[in-house]
Amino acid sequence: MFDKTREFFMARFLRPKPIGLYRYGSDGLDGDLENLSFADPMPEAMRIYGSNFYGPRNVYGGGARVSDRNMTTKLRLTGRKRRLVDFEGQQHMYLVSRRFIDIVEGFQKEIQYFPVECSWTDGSRAGQFFFFFTTVLLDAVIREKTTATCTPLRSGGGLWQPKGGEAFAFDKSRLGNIHMWVDPNMPTEGALMTEALHDALKDAKIESFYEWTYSEEI
Structure with a gap:
């Protein structure tokens, strides 16, 4: 009862909302985004439900700490130049601004993020953002x-x-x-x-x- x-x-x-009519993509310029993994030791609950989790790039990741091995530090944004937002999805992960992180850290410290230098397809700088995960x-x-x-x-x-x-x-x-x-x-x-x-x-x-x-x- x-x-x-x-x-x-x-x-x-927590879901990204596309801006305008298009979903824009990106390419990792270093690292190996196809081979990201959770850090060891993985929580026991993650092991029990392992068949449901395909790594940090499964539907925005999260639930455990992520290994920095193979994580990209440089991301090339495709499509036309545009005003970048604080929160969006790229490479099946959350890509966020420092402002977003500061707000979440005011509520909890169990988060993890990796700095990513973003550029446009012509090579010009788009700014620094972060791949972001909750570790809970x-x-x-x-x-x-x-x-x-x-x-x-x-x-x-x-x-x-x-x-x-x-x-x-x-x-x-x-x-x-x-x-x-x-x-x-x-x-x-x-x-x-x-x-x-x-x-x-x-x-x-x-x-x-x-x-x-x-x-x-x-």
Whole structure:
């Protein structure tokens, strides 16, 4: 039976929002982006759910510390020159500004980021940004208060596949002071963030992430 004294709250998925009509790509000019890996020792929970995780470049990465081996330090942005935003997705990872990092660090220190010097296809400088990860892997879903279905996996655990109209409840006591994390049962959804962190990013006019709520308070 669900304990009614437990505190639950709303959370959101952190997703990049394309600017304008186009999604722009990029090329790594050094390192080897095809062979990024998590750092050792990998958390036990990551080992248990290993079949669901394909490395740091799977849906923006996160959930464990990333090895700097093969990480690029130079990124060439394709497409026309444009005003760069604080938050976007490149190479299936979060590419963010220092301003974004400063806000998140005000909420939690369990994050990791790698500096990346960005340039345009003509060789001119576009600025310094960072590949960004939360290092927290945590299952905080209160199953008794969640209306979505979790599909069991042969390897153990289960798989949430959020759909419209379904609601998730999250247990605040499991998170403590964490505000951004990856759920091991949602490996294809990207990082989750609390409403407090979402509001701070929005108030600071951080561009550009989706603002709709996937997980509803119930």
